[in-house]
Amino acid sequence: MERMLLVINPISGTADKRGLAERITATLRQHGIDCLTAYTRHPGHATTLAAEAAAQGYDAVLACGGDGTVNETARALCGTKTALGIIPAGSGNGLARHIGIPIDPLASLRIIARRHVEACDYGTVNGQPFFCTFGIGFDAAVSDRFAAAPGRGRLTYIKSAMTELRHYTPQHYVIEADGHRMERDAFIITGANASQYGNNAYIAPTASIRDGFLDIVVVSPLSPPAMAMFGIDMMSGTLAHNRHIEVFRCKHALIERCCDGPAHIDGEPATLGRTLEVKCHPAALNILTDAGKHPFTPVITPLSAFIEGISLSLHMGRI
Numbered sequence: 290m291e292r293m294l295l296v297i298n299p300i301s302g303t304a305d306k307r308g309l310a311e312r313i314t315a316t317l318r319q320h321g322i323d324c325l326t327a328y329t330r331h332p333g334h335a336t337t338l339a340a341e342a343a344a345q346g347y348d349a350v351l352a353c354g355g356d357g358t359v360n361e362t363a364r365a366l367c368g369t370k371t372a373l374g375i376i377p378a379g380s381g382n383g384l385a386r387h388i389g390i391p392i393d394p395l396a397s398l399r400i401i402a403r404r405h406v407e408a409c410d411y412g413t414v415n416g417q418p419f420f421c422t423f424g425i426g427f428d429a430a431v432s433d434r435f436a437a438a439p440g441r442g443r444l445t446y447i448k449s450a451m452t453e454l455r456h457y458t459p460q461h462y463v464i465e466a467d468g469h470r471m472e473r474d475a476f477i478i479t480g481a482n483a484s485q486y487g488n489n490a491y492i493a494p495t496a497s498i499r500d501g502f503l504d505i506v507v508v509s510p511l512s513p514p515a516m517a518m519f520g521i522d523m524m525s526g527t528l529a530h531n532r533h534i535e536v537f538r539c540k541h542a543l544i545e546r547c548c549d550g551p552a553h554i555d556g557e558p559a560t561l562g563r564t565l566e567v568k569c570h571p572a573a574l575n576i577l578t579d580a581g582k583h584p585f586t587p588v589i590t591p592l593s594a595f596i597e598g599i600s601l602s603l604h605m606g607r608i
Contacts, residue, residue, distance in 0.1 A: 294342040295326045298354030301379045320402040335361035343371040355379015360555040364418040372575040374401045381487020383421040389582030405580040408572035409498040412482045423554045426477040432553035459510040461547045466539040477508040489594045491526040501571035505537040526587040542567040
């Protein structure tokens with residue numbers, strides 16, 4: 290693997306990216322990798338750049354940005370031989386965290402330099418690809434509010450969530466998952482290919498991107514005390530034991546909601562309508578991953594990730 294395209298989203302995240310491309314390409318050159326750089330100029334541009342690279346036989350396309358940039362890049366690589374690499378530079382970095390990529394962008398190059406490729410799953414909802422999660426309900430309403438907020442980062446997301454919580458009303462849903470039909474009133478419904486939204490918020494702690502299934506997570510309406518426990522369980526990776534959570538593992542699902550509402554795909558607001566068809570596409574995307582990643586362990590894995598984040602924030606004024 291010798292030729293890669295580096296796709297940088299210059300407005301993702303909150304950190305200064307001046308000089309980042311030069312440092313990335315210089316580091317990869319030391320490992321025998323020739324890396325060309327391109328910057329995104331508008332929504333959807335990463336998809337165009339990645340599709341051109343795949344058509345030209347590039348070995349990998351490196352998405353440097355957040356989960357939105359990863360999504361745009363990855364959707365052009367599905368079903369091709371060209372691998373996806375991730376250099377985290379966004380607000381949540383959900384897929385990167387799931388596969389064990391260091392959140393320090395330069396440290397993440399160690400994973401890329403090892404050239405370990407795995408064939409991974411991805412999902413679609415109404416034909417639109419997602420690689421981490423899609424959601425309807427409260428989390429989607431928060432994503433809408435967060436996208437419209439003037440700032441980025443974890444604090445802005447928390448403020449958006451607290452504001453939305455004051456007036457959000459759960460909806461009624463009909464779910465068919467691999468032939469099983471159920472009706473639920475739900476606060477959140479998430480389709481998870483990977484385990485977390487981002488920022489180490491584990492909405493589906495047991496989800497895997499290599500098992501050929503999606504996890505459909507249904508969160509019941511929550512009282513204020515139950516909401517607090519939900520948040521604790523999500524951040525500690527113990528949500529699978531929360532009595533307000535149901536998880537249905539499936540290859541195909543249909544979700545019908547009582548009325549239109551917000552939705553998100555990998556954290557970005559999306560329009561999906563009242564009927565959602567969800568499919569898993571097994572082993573259809575090659576990803577550069579960490580071959581030595583430790584298995585997920587509730588509490589331990591989130592705590593380690595939290596410490597890594599604190600350490601990074603203390604020394605990283607610029608990327």
